[in-house]
Amino acid sequence: MVEDILSIKAIAEEEIKGANDLKAIQSLRVKYLGKKGVLTDKIKSLGSVPKEIRPEYGKTLNETKNHIESILNQKESFFKASELESGLKANRIDVTVPGNFIPAGHKHPISRVLDEIVDVFSSLGFVIEEGPEIELDYYNFEALNIPRDHPARDMQDTFYITDDVVLRTHTSPVQVRVMQKNKPPLRVIAPGKVYRCDADVTHTPMFHQIEGFMVDEHISMGDLKGALELFLHAIFGEDTGVRFRPSFFPFTEPSAEVDIACVMCGGTGCRLCKGSGWIEILGCGMINPKVFEMVGYDPEKYTGFAFGMGIERITMLKYGIDDLRLFFENDKRFLEQF
Amino acid sequence: MKASINWLKEFVDFSAKPIEIANALTMAGLEVEGVEEVDGDTILEVNITPNRADCLSIIGVAREIAASLSLPFKKSKIPVIKEEFGAPEIEIKAPELCRRYASRIIRGVKIAPSPEWLSKRLEAHAIRSINNVVDATNYVLLEMGQPLHAFDLNNLTGHGIVVDKAGSIDKFFTLDNEERALETDTLMIWDKEKPVAVAGVMGGLNTEVTLSTSDILLESAYFNPPSVRRASKALNLSTESSYRFERGVDINAVVTALERAVDLILQTAGGKAGKLTDIHPKPLALRQISVGLSKINKIIGVSLKDSEVQDILTRLGFDNKKTGDTFVVIPPSFREDIQQDIDIIEEIARLYGYDKIPVTFPKVRLTPVKVNTHRNLIKITKDFLRRSGYSEVINYSFLNPSVFDKLRLSPDDKRRNTIKIKNPLRKEENSVRTTLIPALLGNIGLNINHGEKSLRFFELSKVFLPSKEKLPEEPLHLGAVCLKDSRMPSSIWEGKHECFYDLKGALENLMAELKVKDYSFVDTDSCEPYLHPGKSCTIKVNNEVIGSLGVLHPAAAEALELTGDIALFELNLSSLFLHILPKITYKSLPKYPYVERDISIVVSKDINAADIENAIARIDSNLIEGITLFDIYTGSPIPKDKKSLAFSIRFRAEDRTLTDAEVDVLHSKMVSLLESSFKAELRS
Numbered sequence A: 001m002v003e004d005i006l007s008i009k010a011i012a013e014e015e016i017k018g019a020n021d022l023k024a025i026q027s028l029r030v031k032y033l034g035k036k037g038v039l040t041d042k043i044k045s046l047g048s049v050p051k052e053i054r055p056e057y058g059k060t061l062n063e064t065k066n067h068i069e070s071i072l073n074q075k076e077s078f079f080k081a082s083e084l085e086s087g088l089k090a091n092r093i094d095v096t097v098p099g100n101f102i103p104a105g106h107k108h109p110i111s112r113v114l115d116e117i118v119d120v121f122s123s124l125g126f127v128i129e130e131g132p133e134i135e136l137d138y139y140n141f142e143a144l145n146i147p148r149d150h151p152a153r154d155m156q157d158t159f160y161i162t163d164d165v166v167l168r169t170h171t172s173p174v175q176v177r178v179m180q181k182n183k184p185p186l187r188v189i190a191p192g193k194v195y196r197c198d199a200d201v202t203h204t205p206m207f208h209q210i211e212g213f214m215v216d217e218h219i220s221m222g223d224l225k226g227a228l229e230l231f232l233h234a235i236f237g238e239d240t241g242v243r244f245r246p247s248f249f250p251f252t253e254p255s256a257e258v259d260i261a262c263v264m265c266g267g268t269g270c271r272l273c274k275g276s277g278w279i280e281i282l283g284c285g286m287i288n289p290k291v292f293e294m295v296g297y298d299p300e301k302y303t304g305f306a307f308g309m310g311i312e313r314i315t316m317l318k319y320g321i322d323d324l325r326l327f328f329e330n331d332k333r334f335l336e337q338f
Numbered sequence B: 001m002k003a004s005i006n007w008l009k010e011f012v013d014f015s016a017k018p019i020e021i022a023n024a025l026t027m028a029g030l031e032v033e034g035v036e037e038v039d040g041d042t043i044l045e046v047n048i049t050p051n052r053a054d055c056l057s058i059i060g061v062a063r064e065i066a067a068s069l070s071l072p073f074k075k076s077k078i079p080v081i082k083e084e085f086g087a088p089e090i091e092i093k094a095p096e097l098c099r100r101y102a103s104r105i106i107r108g109v110k111i112a113p114s115p116e117w118l119s120k121r122l123e124a125h126a127i128r129s130i131n132n133v134v135d136a137t138n139y140v141l142l143e144m145g146q147p148l149h150a151f152d153l154n155n156l157t158g159h160g161i162v163v164d165k166a167g168s169i170d171k172f173f174t175l176d177n178e179e180r181a182l183e184t185d186t187l188m189i190w191d192k193e194k195p196v197a198v199a200g201v202m203g204g205l206n207t208e209v210t211l212s213t214s215d216i217l218l219e220s221a222y223f224n225p226p227s228v229r230r231a232s233k234a235l236n237l238s239t240e241s242s243y244r245f246e247r248g249v250d251i252n253a254v255v256t257a258l259e260r261a262v263d264l265i266l267q268t269a270g271g272k273a274g275k276l277t278d279i280h281p282k283p284l285a286l287r288q289i290s291v292g293l294s295k296i297n298k299i300i301g302v303s304l305k306d307s308e309v310q311d312i313l314t315r316l317g318f319d320n321k322k323t324g325d326t327f328v329v330i331p332p333s334f335r336e337d338i339q340q341d342i343d344i345i346e347e348i349a350r351l352y353g354y355d356k357i358p359v360t361f362p363k364v365r366l367t368p369v370k371v372n373t374h375r376n377l378i379k380i381t382k383d384f385l386r387r388s389g390y391s392e393v394i395n396y397s398f399l400n401p402s403v404f405d406k407l408r409l410s411p412d413d414k415r416r417n418t419i420k421i422k423n424p425l426r427k428e429e430n431s432v433r434t435t436l437i438p439a440l441l442g443n444i445g446l447n448i449n450h451g452e453k454s455l456r457f458f459e460l461s462k463v464f465l466p467s468k469e470k471l472p473e474e475p476l477h478l479g480a481v482c483l484k485d486s487r488m489p490s491s492i493w494e495g496k497h498e499c500f501y502d503l504k505g506a507l508e509n510l511m512a513e514l515k516v517k518d519y520s521f522v523d524t525d526s527c528e529p530y531l532h533p534g535k536s537c538t539i540k541v542n543n544e545v546i547g548s549l550g551v552l553h554p555a556a557a558e559a560l561e562l563t564g565d566i567a568l569f570e571l572n573l574s575s576l577f578l579h580i581l582p583k584i585t586y587k588s589l590p591k592y593p594y595v596e597r598d599i600s601i602v603v604s605k606d607i608n609a610a611d612i613e614n615a616i617a618r619i620d621s622n623l624i625e626g627i628t629l630f631d632i633y634t635g636s637p638i639p640k641d642k643k644s645l646a647f648s649i650r651f652r653a654e655d656r657t658l659t660d661a662e663v664d665v666l667h668s669k670m671v672s673l674l675e676s677s678f679k680a681e682l683r684s
């Protein structure tokens, strides 16, 4: 009797193994476990099994039923899952088509570098100030110790609106305007457009500058060197060589020109640096006491440094741009590279 | 300035190679921009800053080499001139413009080409050799920095000199055979009758030294620098002479230079010299400047000792004495640029070597930093436009006013009233811009020529408007332009809508990010003459018009030679920034659910969707939470002059769940309103 059950089990196992779709599994479930299924019949007729073998017979029958049910379930969920998968596979999209987004516009390289420089100084606690682009001769020249009829005016070819009003030739007038309105300590940068009556391969009549200055009671030239080295290393890399050499600006004294080791040859000399190994990058100095007097600061109490740099030049060096005019032509093929 | 190594060696003994000398000069502040070998000599190209008039000569550069390398400077001996007849008669009538005038007459010179050594040296320093007399004056100019002038004595009426302003004489022929207009204040050299030179700038043709000259009068003077500069600017004539006078020559070397030149002329052209006239009414008193050692060290950031400072001052030829902490310094007469203690501190720093100053970091006092909100708003504006696909352009501030006609601006349009530049680089571009539009359209034109079909640009820049103040107003403007080829979209996702909506979307997105309160796009006919009257609107914020947006007018497009679907806007960003919500205030979240109903209507094409939305909103502003236009359709089966609009309306009450019955009431109110006010037909 027990043997009968075991042979049913063996046959059922074999049949389930051979089933290869959900339908076959469902009909096997009816065949063995349905209302009139083989195993259901056996359970119904359990009462007619002789008493002495009934416990063992009953146990085997129950185990077999559970076993068959479990492997049927297993197989059934396998077929269900694979049916779903193959259904999904048929419903496909072309994943290689580009995603739906608005291609972002580009930041002008001048803005890119200007923002980078502003960020470095902002992180050092410098605040940003602005001044007018059309400026009084007084702020652009006189207050910066550049009197009329002084040869220092030749350093900057000026666009005049009237005899007293000019297109500012540098961002330095912001120094005077800010100092007139505020008391030290001061840490300020002033970015903006400036104008010179000059156009050739290395000059455009409009360009961008950043002016920076710091005023307090104990600022020294050593501090000027420290602050600018910090800045130049942030922009051009930690290992960039930096050189300070004496120069002249009417509004700073002592004045310095700052060179960095040539970005192209690293200092051995090439066409870019005209063989010198150095590239002029900015002008700076200790604020001239005459400027302090103009704004009513006590030059015996306060000292400070100021610096100014051309953004186009730095941008050209950073990106290897070889034609200044590209900045203002606004050729899409140029702008797209930034 | 050019400087020959061989010539320099006549004044300072050095064994260093030219390249080492170049480096030493550069690091002392005389930047050497070129080193060129010429004919057994080396010529340095030295950039002399405007403050260093004393270095515009061989001896000046030699002094710098001596000072920076700690070598002795060999002073040249003043030649003793054998005087064989009398002195010239000189009168200075404008002493404030001519502080010193020295002169000798040389008779019996033989004008001829210079000896080779002289002409070669001049030519190596970019000065053309003329004849032995003129070359001698130029030689001394190069060597000592003192410009000299030789007059043909026999053409000087009265054989004397008067120094006076031009006065009523308004025309004068200079040596270069040009007739020059004079200003009344221009300082002139006269003989007893007529002007014979523009003082310090150029001699006159009437007294030029020529091959037939036998007697000369030689001039060595000190002219007031600003006066020479004004004359040079007025005549638009810059010479080796004016360049040096306007920067200031060494007033104490005026006679030395004269003697050097006389001696040289006697050697090369022969002749006999007469006695010296030297008019020098107020000899220069040398300045005495005090500077404390502690101040020197504080400003440079070093700890120099007395002896180090003294050594530097002595190398520079500055007399100095120390009392207490203070040095009393007397700079030599050729250092007119040394006026105050800071100038001496700079000299010390310069010769000590900037590279030796230790790097330190400024110690800062914490102070409250004011946030630059303006700059933050600019950053948001730029970032948002970029995210909407617009690239930033930067254009020149200059403007050619003829573009206003192409933009069809009316004759009285405010933007035509531009600020003019007196000396523009290009005559046509004589203004600074009052609008960003011309440049932006120019950018489109350039790129169309390169074959581009899809362009999105913006520019953020100041424009310049005349004001009652001395300085103009400089409002910040924002302009943008969009060009689209709807047949060839730049991406498969890009819709076929007009580029007007592309541009408007970018602007609305920006307004939302900036949290601009109360802005609107108002449909007015022809808000700008350069915009399409049917496809343009004004941009209003809080009822103030701040700009306009629209499609480029076909007539303007034609005038500017542009084709394609181009939309553009310009607005006053400074004004916009005034209407930004000062802060964000939180509103509690709704407690009850919303009910949503769609409504689809057919109306005349002339009716604006915004008017319908506003009308719906007014039905019950408490219960209608939002209205979204989600479809616009024209074409079959909608009649030609009509369009279909579909809105989704969201209803919600603050204090209860709305019942269907309540919403039904609102909905039917809405339908009858749309029917009566807009002659709308409901679409099923």
Ligand SMILES: [Zn+2]
Residues within 6 Å of the ligand: A262, A263, A264, A265, A266, A267, A268, A269, A270, A271, A272, A273, A274, A275, A277, A278
């Ligand atoms: Zn290089």
